[in-house]
Amino acid sequence: MQDKITAILRKHQLSITEARKKILSLFWETGNALAHGDIEQKSSEDFDRVTIYRTLQTFVEKGIIHTIPTSDNSVRYALCKDECAAGHHHDDHVHFICDDCGTTYCIDEVSVPKVKLPKGFSAIQTDLVISGTCNKCEQ
Amino acid sequence: MQDKITAILRKHQLSITEARKKILSLFWETGNALAHGDIEQKSSEDFDRVTIYRTLQTFVEKGIIHTIPTSDNSVRYALCKDECAAGHHHDDHVHFICDDCGTTYCIDEVSVPKVKLPKGFSAIQTDLVISGTCNKCEQ
DNA sequence: AATATTTTGCAACAAAGTTGCATTGTTGTA
DNA sequence: TACAACAATGCAACTTTGTTGCAAAATATT
Numbered sequence: 001m002q003d004k005i006t007a008i009l010r011k012h013q014l015s016i017t018e019a020r021k022k023i024l025s026l027f028w029e030t031g032n033a034l035a036h037g038d039i040e041q042k043s044s045e046d047f048d049r050v051t052i053y054r055t056l057q058t059f060v061e062k063g064i065i066h067t068i069p070t071s072d073n074s075v076r077y078a079l080c081k082d083e084c085a086a087g088h089h090h091d092d093h094v095h096f097i098c099d100d101c102g103t104t105y106c107i108d109e110v111s112v113p114k115v116k117l118p119k120g121f122s123a124i125q126t127d128l129v130i131s132g133t134c135n136k137c138e139q
Numbered sequence: 140m141q142d143k144i145t146a147i148l149r150k151h152q153l154s155i156t157e158a159r160k161k162i163l164s165l166f167w168e169t170g171n172a173l174a175h176g177d178i179e180q181k182s183s184e185d186f187d188r189v190t191i192y193r194t195l196q197t198f199v200e201k202g203i204i205h206t207i208p209t210s211d212n213s214v215r216y217a218l219c220k221d222e223c224a225a226g227h228h229h230d231d232h233v234h235f236i237c238d239d240c241g242t243t244y245c246i247d248e249v250s251v252p253k254v255k256l257p258k259g260f261s262a263i264q265t266d267l268v269i270s271g272t273c274n275k276c277e278q
Numbered sequence: 279a280a281t282a283t284t285t286t287g288c289a290a291c292a293a294a295g296t297t298g299c300a301t302t303g304t305t306g307t308a
Numbered sequence: 309t310a311c312a313a314c315a316a317t318g319c320a321a322c323t324t325t326g327t328t329g330c331a332a333a334a335t336a337t338t
Contacts, residue, residue: 048287069208113252120274129266135259187318
């Protein structure tokens, strides 16, 4: 586990620090997406708020995590698949946000459909975000 | 124009006030989506910040405008089509955010494709947000 | 092990959003 | 049109969220 974490950091030419190891393992452990606030709650005693901001920013730049747009002013982050290189994200999967429990999932099974845009519009990034009820909250 | 504005407000059982008329006409005039900041810039002399927050919130609840998720912690708002009822938004069109000029468009011509989710997941709202270069910024 | 480089924490700040309450504006009714 | 009932606004104070510069600490390099 710790080996995997340090390997990822080294692969992206980042120095191995406590903050980065901790935050990266949080993503691995939960499996789902995390907002800045989630991480702050789970590690506020260990690290300064500023460190979390900077670490997340670094991870996004390096292609370790990607952002998921939301309608509630709380951007979430999730681990990228291996194909993501620095600055070039390829997260063509659907994101699902549960209205009940708030969990954000990466639905890898479904890929984002290609969309034909009007003349003059060219797409760089496409985000498909679905909200509703997840498989844990359905009854 | 003013008639149309007041008609919309009355239709949603809202009292006709200066702030609501002004903010609603801003949406009609620009045609595109607006962030809270945009509205504040264009009417900060006329209204208090708090009034803008509350007005936008009211409009969303009543189904007059809907939110557009973004990755930069700045939710945008756009006019709903007639089908939107209070609390039940049906905005199955694509949103486009230009990386150059920042303008957010509702692309009505394209509708959001239906997506098959894994077992146990049920969709209530689907947002397809595309970013790239718009038809005014291409050269 | 010593130095160069990077990262972190702190402090101070800026921006964004919220809440309570008195004042003002709007609506419906007589 | 005037009045009472109600809703919306502005103000102030506050909380939360995000940013920046710089010294101290940790990490990497030789």
